[in-house]
Amino acid sequence: MKNRKKRILLADNEVNLTSVFADFLGDKDYVVDVVLEGNKVLESLHASHYDLLVMDLNLPSKNGFDILRELRHGSDIPVIILTARSAREDIIRAFELGCDD
Numbered sequence: 001m002k003n004r005k006k007r008i009l010l011a012d013n014e015v016n017l018t019s020v021f022a023d024f025l026g027d028k029d030y031v032v033d034v035v036l037e038g039n040k041v042l043e044s045l046h047a048s049h050y051d052l053l054v055m056d057l058n059l060p061s062k063n064g065f066d067i068l069r070e071l072r073h074g075s076d077i078p079v080i081i082l083t084a085r086s087a088r089e090d091i092i093r094a095f096e097l098g099c100d101d
Contacts, residue, residue: 008032010025
């Protein structure tokens with residue numbers, strides 16, 4: 001029986017960054033889907049199965065904090081936050097809302 005490839009949803013509005021990151025992970029045998037807007041994250045998670053969400057906090061249309069808050073009402077998917085935000089309060093808030101790393 002062949003193992004299923006792990007699927008990652010990458011949510012960031014920086015096209016160059018998502019392209020590099022998706023190519024790198026694709027080379028490591030992951031399937032990566034990219035969304036550029038916050039309002040597409042939950043929609044994508046409901047439409048398909050993902051093993052991991054990698055997300056920026058600064059997304060257009062819906063920020064990462066709001067997404068985490070909604071996501072944790074019904075999902076335990078691992079979430080890694082990649083963000084330029086460095087304020088301690090933002091980091092603490094992300095963990096309180098349920099990010100994993």
